[in-house]
Amino acid sequence: MVFGLFGSKRELNHFILITLDSCRYDSFMAAQPRTIPKLVGGLDRVEKRYSYASWTAPSHYNLLTGLMPHSSPANVYASEYYKEDFLRYRDRLGVKDVEFKSMVPQLWLPKYLKGKGFETNAMVSLPVLNPATGVNKDFDTFKLMPKHNDMLAMLDEMEAHMKSRPSKGLKGDTPQFYLLNVGETHYPYALPDEPRGLWPQISGVNGVFKKLDEQVKDGELVSDNESGEFFDQDKLDQLRARQINTVKYLDEKVFPRLYDMVPKGTWITVTADHGELFGEMGYFGHGPILHDKCLEVPFLEGLVR
Numbered sequence: 167m168v169f170g171l172f173g174s175k176r177e178l179n180h181f182i183l184i185t186l187d188s189c190r191y192d193s194f195m196a197a198q199p200r201t202i203p204k205l206v207g208g209l210d211r212v213e214k215r216y217s218y219a220s221w222t223a224p225s226h227y228n229l230l231t232g233l234m235p236h237s238s239p240a241n242v243y244a245s246e247y248y249k250e251d252f253l254r255y256r257d258r259l260g261v262k263d264v265e266f267k268s269m270v271p272q273l274w275l276p277k278y279l280k281g282k283g284f285e286t287n288a289m290v291s292l293p294v295l296n297p298a299t300g301v302n303k304d305f306d307t308f309k310l311m312p313k314h315n316d317m318l319a320m321l322d323e324m325e326a327h328m329k330s331r332p333s334k335g336l337k338g339d340t341p342q343f344y345l346l347n348v349g350e351t352h353y354p355y356a357l358p359d360e361p362r363g364l365w366p367q368i369s370g371v372n373g374v375f376k377k378l379d380e381q382v383k384d385g386e387l388v389s390d391n392e393s394g395e396f397f398d399q400d401k402l403d404q405l406r407a408r409q410i411n412t413v414k415y416l417d418e419k420v421f422p423r424l425y426d427m428v429p430k431g432t433w434i435t436v437t438a439d440h441g442e443l444f445g446e447m448g449y450f451g452h453g454p455i456l457h458d459k460c461l462e463v464p465f466l467e468g469l470v471r
């Protein structure tokens with residue numbers, strides 16, 4: 167039992183699942199983050215894992231079936247790996263027993279968590295995950311953020327959530343699940359205060375919608391390659407450096423606040439939905455790409471304190 171602020175008698179952990187959109191494993195490591203890896207005791211304990219999918223929508227669907235990016239083990243049946251992976255929810259949720267049969271037939275984590283008494287929340291940055299899509303099932307709250315690259319705004323929302331419903335927010339008795347899909351690490355790898363338009367809009371890369379920060383009602387399916395010329399390697403190198411810079415920013419300016427604001431008994435998982443290509447074999451971005459770097463993602467998780 168966790169006695170948090172305000173005399174909470176919460177029995178289970180809060181569980182916050184964070185996807186750094188498009189953040190490939192080696193970009194995360196090159197940023198040498200110091201705060202984020204505190205969950206596992208240091209950067210050298212961050213795992214390289216593999217996403218089940220190469221782009222945002224299927225990857226998040228899979229995460230919401232409860233399956234984290236995998237470690238690609240040899241000589242193991244997939245079904246055995248799934249069962250073992252699922253048992254990690256004992257630690258994540260702070261329960262003695264988790265039963266895979268409770269996931270059947272929906273195979274849907276939010277539904278399972280609601281059965282355990284959780285309130286389920288999602289804040290997403292990418293319009294392909296907007297609240298009208300199929301991934302918004304069994305969520306109590308689900309929001310497409312107004313800006314595609316502002317994780318601090320998500321923390322503001324979490325704090326507002328706490329204040330408006332003190333019995334239900336992070337400081338209350340009801341365990342909370344949050345999915346946070348973070349967009350700073352997505353093309354064009356811009357910090358929230360960067361002026362728009364410094365880099366071309368790329369519809370295919372930007373997740374089907376013409377403009378990332380347009381409201382869904384204005385979303386428009388467009389063809390790829392409106393950007394004209396493909397980036398040369400110099401530009402691609404700059405873009406990779408920009409992605410690394412966004413990880414540094416998140417590590418220095420955003421995660422310290424997150425780790426401070428959550429109460430004891432909060433489990434946080436940090437990973438990415440897929441990787442990104444920066445010129446390897448002529449590829450840029452993610453999606454219709456078959457390349458290891460499109461699947462390599464960082465993975466780390468643990469109790470904040």
Ligand SMILES: [Zn+2]
Pocket residue numbers: 187188221222223292439440
């Ligand atoms: Zn994505």
